[in-house]
Amino acid sequence: MSIVPHKNSKPASGVDNTSRRIWDKDDFRKKAEEREAKASKEEKEDSAYEARKRKRLERDPLHQGLIVERTHLKQRDYQIDLAARLGKTQVVGLNMPLSQQAGYFCSVCDCILRDSQSYLDHINGKWHNRALGMTMRVEKSTVDQVRRKLEEVKERKNQPEQDDYLPEGIDRRIMEAEAAEAKAKEEKRLRKLEKKAKEDKQDEEDAGGDADMMALMGFGGFGGGKK
Structure with a gap:
């Protein structure tokens, strides 16, 4: 049986109208490597964060059960001497403990700070005070406490100056020398x-x-x- 084409039908052009998409393998390989690197970086950051968090919990007296409740933020009872090691020479090695390396060592958090500004920010920060068992909240003073403090300041002003009084900015050690x-x-x-x-x-x-x-x-x- 033969098929006779319709008189109005057009002849085939002989061109393949279908298109095949060409994939750039190098481009997709580069994107895959970037995704893997990003995932690896996020995983490392998460692991480092978890490690820091675990160390903080290990130093936290509340987490260890040493205290029942955190106290309010208190004033330091010691003087910070940032210039104690100024002008001194020290031999530093890679295998030395943190307490003997160059910088400011915090024995509470077992870490080293490379400059004085970072050290001050650290000891005044949240995690350092949490390791000391304190919160960042200051206890509110009552009216009686404020009045008592004002009376103490007034009495101190009325007292005569002592012989060992030193004006601000004068070091006692310099005067003694x-x-x-x-x-x-x-x-x-x-x-x-x-x-x-x-x-x-x-x-x-x-x-x-x-x-x-x-x-x-x-x-x-x-x-x-x-x-």
């Missing part, structure tokens, strides 16, 4: 005067002995005197 230096200079000057007095006395005694000896030998003065 200057006083010791002045005392040493004064002692040295007194020793010189005493030595000179002894030498003058010795010269007078020697001169008197020579005059007596000359008189015994019959020698008189040498010129200038009346006969």
Whole structure:
């Protein structure tokens, strides 16, 4: 059986109208590597965060059961000396413990801070105070406490100044060193005067002995005197 084409139908053009998509394998491989690198980075960050969190919980006295409740934020009872190691030379190694490395060591959190600003931010921060068993909230003072504090300040102002009072910005160690230096200079000057007095006395005694000896030998003065 033969099929006769319709008289109005168009002949085939002989061109394939279907299109095949071409995939860029290098581009997709690059995107896959970027996704893997991003996932690996996020995983590392999560693991580092979990490690820091675990260490903080291990240092937290509330988590360890050492305290029942956190206390309010309190004032430090010690003076921070940021210039204690200024001008000193220290040998630093990679295998040395944190407490002996260069920087500011926090024994509470077992960490090292490389500059004074970072150290101050750390000891005034949340996690350091949580490790000390305190919150970041300050206890509210009552009216009686404020009045008592004002009375103490007023009494302190009315009291006479003590001899050991130092104005702000003057170091007591500098004053003590200057006083010791002045005392040493004064002692040295007194020793010189005493030595000179002894030498003058010795010269007078020697001169008197020579005059007596000359008189015994019959020698008189040498010129200038009346006969």
